[in-house]
Amino acid sequence: MSEVTSSKIQSTRVGMDAAAIKQSILEHLVHTQSRFPDVASESDWYNALAHAVRDRMLERMMVTAKTYKANKSRTVCYLSAEFLPGPHLANNILALGIWQEVQEAVAQLGLDFESLLEEEVEPGLGNGGLGRLAACYMDSMATLKIPAIGYGIRYEFGIFRQEIEDGWQVEKTDKWLSYGNPWEIPRPRLRFNVHFGGHTEQFKDIDGILRVKWIPEWRVIGVAHDTPVMGYGVKNTNLLRLWSSEAAESFNFQAFNTGDYYGAVNEKVTSENLTKVLYPNDEPEAGKRLRLEQQYFFVSCSLQDMVRIYLQSGDPLDQFHHKYTAQLNDTHPAIAIPELMRLLVDRNQMDWDTAWHVTRNTFAYTNHTLLPEALEKWPLDLFKKVLPRHLEIIYEINSRFLDEARMKIHGLNGHLEKLSIIEEGARPQVRMAHLAVVGSYKVNGVAELHSELLRQNVLPDFHALWPDKITNVTNGVTPRRFMLLSNQPLAHLLRERIGCGWVTDLDSLHKLEALADDPDFQQQWQKVKRRNKERLARHALAATGQKIDPDSLFDVQVKRVHEYKRQHLNLLHIITLYNRLKDNPGLDIPPRTFVFGGKAAPGYFMAKLIIKAINSVAEVINRDPDMDGRLRVVFFPNFNVKTAHCIYPGADVSEQISLAGKEASGTGNMKFALNGALTVGTLDGANIEIREEVGKENFFLFGMTEAEVSALQQQGYHPQDYCQNDPELKSALDFLASGYFSHGDATLFRPLVDNLLNGDPYKVLVDYRSYVDCQARISEAYRDRQEWTRMSILNVARMGKFSSDRSIQEYTNNIWKIASVDVF
Ligand code: GFP
Secondary structure, X not given: OHHHHHXXXXXXXXXXXXXXXXXXXXXXXXXXXXXXXXXXXXXXXXXXXXXXXXXXXXXXXXXXXXXXXXXXXXXXXXXXXXXXXOOOHHHHHHHHOOHHHHHHHHHHOOOOHHHHHHXXXXXXXXXXXXXXXXXXXXXXXXXXXXXXXXXXXXXXXXXXXXXXXXXXXXEEOOXXXXXXXXXXXXXXXXXXEEXXXXXXXXXXXXXXXXXXXXXXXXXXXXXXXXXXEEOOOOOOEEEEEEEEEEEOOOOOHHHHHOOOHHHHHHHHHHHHHXXXXXXXXXXXXXXXXXXXXXXXXXXXXXXXXHHHHHHHOOOOHHXXXXXXXXEEEOOOOOOHHHHHHHHHXXXXXXXXXXHXXXXXXXXXXXXXXXXXXHOOEEEHHHHHHHOHHHHHHHXXXXXXXXXXXXXXXXXXXXXXXXXXXXXXXXXXXXXXXXXXXXXXXXXXXXXXHHHHHHHHHHOHHXXXXXXXXXXXXXXXXXXXXXXXXXXXXXXXXXXXXHOOHHHOOHHHHHHHHHHOXXXXXXXXXXXXXXXXXXXXXXHHHHHHOOOOOOOOEEEEEEOXXXXXXXXXXXXXXXXXXXXXXXXXXXXXXXXXXXXEEOOOOOOOHHHHHHHHHHHHHHHHHHHOHXXXXXXXXXXXXXXXXXXXXXXXXXXXXXXXXXXXXXXXXXXXXXXXXXXXXXXXXXXXXXXXXXXXXXOHHHOEEOOOOHHHHHHHXXXXXXXXXXXXXXXXXXXXXXXXXXXXXXXXXXXXXXHHHHHHHOOOOOOHHHHHHHHHHHHHHHHHHHHOHXXXXXXXHHHHHOOHHHEHHHHHHHHHHHHXXXXXXXXX
C-alpha cells in the first residue's frame, strides 16, 4: 500500500520535468490558491509555483528526517536570534537542479519567470552579518550533509523597511507575512509552555533530596513553524524551526461577559507581543526586558524540543551531549545554558554534576564582536524579575566555576572579579559572554585577528585559565546564493571555461588563474561585469530615480551603517574629490559612481545623521552640472538580501574601511571579492585573510594596523592636529559643517563634524590621508583595464577559502566532531 502511495506521489507531485512542474503549478493555482488562470494575479502564480517547488522539497525533507532518525545521527542545533535567509524560491529551484525545467514550465504558462521571482517578500529576520551568516551556514550544513536544525524566532515583523525621505532614513514596519508564507509549515501541535516571573521554593523529594520548584507568574506558548533548507545537489534537507508565541488563554470569557472587551483579549496581545518584532542592534535601551524574554522564549522552546526528540530514542538523558551539539550564535541564546541545567536538574531530577557535564559538553559559543557595548549584560534586578530560577542557577554555576578558577590561578583574587559571571557595581549585571564561555566546550571568533584579540583583550583571563578553549573559524559565504544565483552571467562564463565544480568546491576557482592573462577571456570577463553594472544601474534608477553610468567606476559600500564601519570616511573622500574637481575642472580622473546601502539602528543618532549626510552630498553633487559624467553618488534604500543580489556583482571597488580591530570579520568583503570587485580595505577582520589569499598586489591597502591604533590610543589622540595639518581634510570638514550641502543650514552636520574633531572614536581623521591616497592609486589602476581585469580575475580565482562550506567543515572537524549522513 505504502509503495503504491509513494509511486503515485512520485508521478503527480514530484516529477522533475517541465510537464510535471507545469501540471503542479496549475494544480496549486486551483487547489491551493483557488483561482483560475484568467483571473490569477502575479501573486497567485508565485504562490502556485512556490508550492509546486515546495512539494518537491518536502518529500526530501521527510526522507532526510527518517534517515537521521534511523541512524540516530548526531545533530547540530544552531541557536540564533537572527536568520536572514533571503528569498527562497530561486535558491530552492537551483538546489533542486530544475532551473531550466521551471523556466520552461513557466514560459509554457505564458508567465514571466523574473517577475514571479520578484513577487517574493524576503524574511528579514536579522539585522546584518550575524543573521546572514546563520543562513549561509544552514545552506552549507545541508550541502555538506550535516544533520542540523536551525532554531530561532518567527518575528511577525522583521527588520524595518528603510525608506529615504528628504535624505533621512524613515523606518516602516516590515509586514513580511501579510500575504502568507508558502515556505513554512506551521506545526500547531508542536507547542511548548514557556514560563516567566514568580519565585522559587525549596522542597524535599520522596528520597529526601532538597530540590527547587519554580512557581512562575505567567506563561506563553511557543508554536513551531518549519522551513525546509535544502542542500545543493544532495537529498539532505534540514530544518529551520522558528517559534512564534501564543497566549495560553487567548480569550477570557469571564471578562467578555462582564463587558470588559479589552480585558477579554489582553493576554493574547501581551503574549503575542513576545515575537512581534526584531530589535535592531545597537539600541541598548529598547525594550530591554522584552528582548530578554524573547531570548529565553526561543531558547526554552528549542531545548524542550531537543529533549523531546532525544527521549524518543529511549537513550538516557545523561548522553544528551552525544546526540546534540548546540551552537550559540553570539550571546543572544546564552540563556540556554541555565535553561538546560534547569530542564535536567529540576525537571528530570539529574544530579548537578552530571547535568553540568552534559551542559558543558553540549554548547559551543561563537563570538561576533569586540565592541564592548555589544557584549550583552543584563541588570540583575531585571533578570531576577523575569527568570528567578535561572538567576539562582547562574549563581550556582558561577560559584562552582570561581572555586575551580581559584584553585587554578592560586591566590590571584583580582582575576576572579574579572572572570565572574556577575559584574558587581552600583547596578550589578549578568555578563552573558562570561556565562557563554563558562558553559561551553569551545569558543570561537570569526576571523584570525578577531580570535586573537578575543584571547588577548576581551577574554584574556579565560584564555589563561583554558588555553585550548578559544579557537578560530573564519567566516564564509555560500557560493550558491552569492555567485551561482545572483551572478548568472559570471556563473555562465565559469561553466564554459572551468566547469561547475566550484559550486560545491570553491577552491576549484583556482583554475581561473591560468586564464587571467588571456585577452579573450579578459574581454568576456569585462562583458560580464558590464552586464552586471547595467543591471545595478537599472535597479538604482528604479529605487532612487538616479541615473548612473555603467562606464564609470562603481565604488560600493553596503553594510549596516555604524561609525566603526566609517561610511563617513568614504564621504570625506567624495567631498575631497568634489572639491578637487571644482577647483580644477581639467583634472583627469576616471568617472566614479559611489553607491551606498545599509540601515542604521533607529535609535542611533550619529548613524542616521551619516545617512542624511550621504544623501545631502549626493543631492548637491548629482545636481551640479560640473559633475556630470564625472561624479555620482547614490544611496540605495532598504539594503537586504534581495537588493544585495544585484549590488555585489555590479561593483568594481569594495569598501571595507572599518577601523582596524573593530570589524570582527565581515562577510560583505567576501561577497564582493567573489564577484570580482577589488577591495579597498584596512587590516581588519577577514580583510587580512582575503589579502593574504588574493595577493597584496591585488588589494588596495590603507590605514593603521590594530597595533598602531592601540598605541595611538595609549599615547593620546588629538584629532584636531590631523585636521590642521591636512588642508584637504580641513576643507572637506569645513564644507560639511558650513551648510554647503544642507541648503545653507550650518547646524545640521555640526554634530558629525564636532564628533570627528573632538574625540573621533573611530579615528577617521587619522586614516583619511592614507585612504585618499589609496583611492588615487585605485583611479590610476582603473585606467589600465587589462591589468584591472587581470586583478579582478585573480581575486575570484583565489577566494576559495571563503566558502561557508570551508567554515562548516572546520566547525564539523574541530568543534562539533560530527559526521555527514548520506540521504538517498
Ligand atoms: C557581525 C560582525 C561582523 C561579522 C558578522 C558575522 O556582524 O564582523 O562578519 O557578525 O560573524 F560585526 P553584524 O551582525 O554586526 O552585522
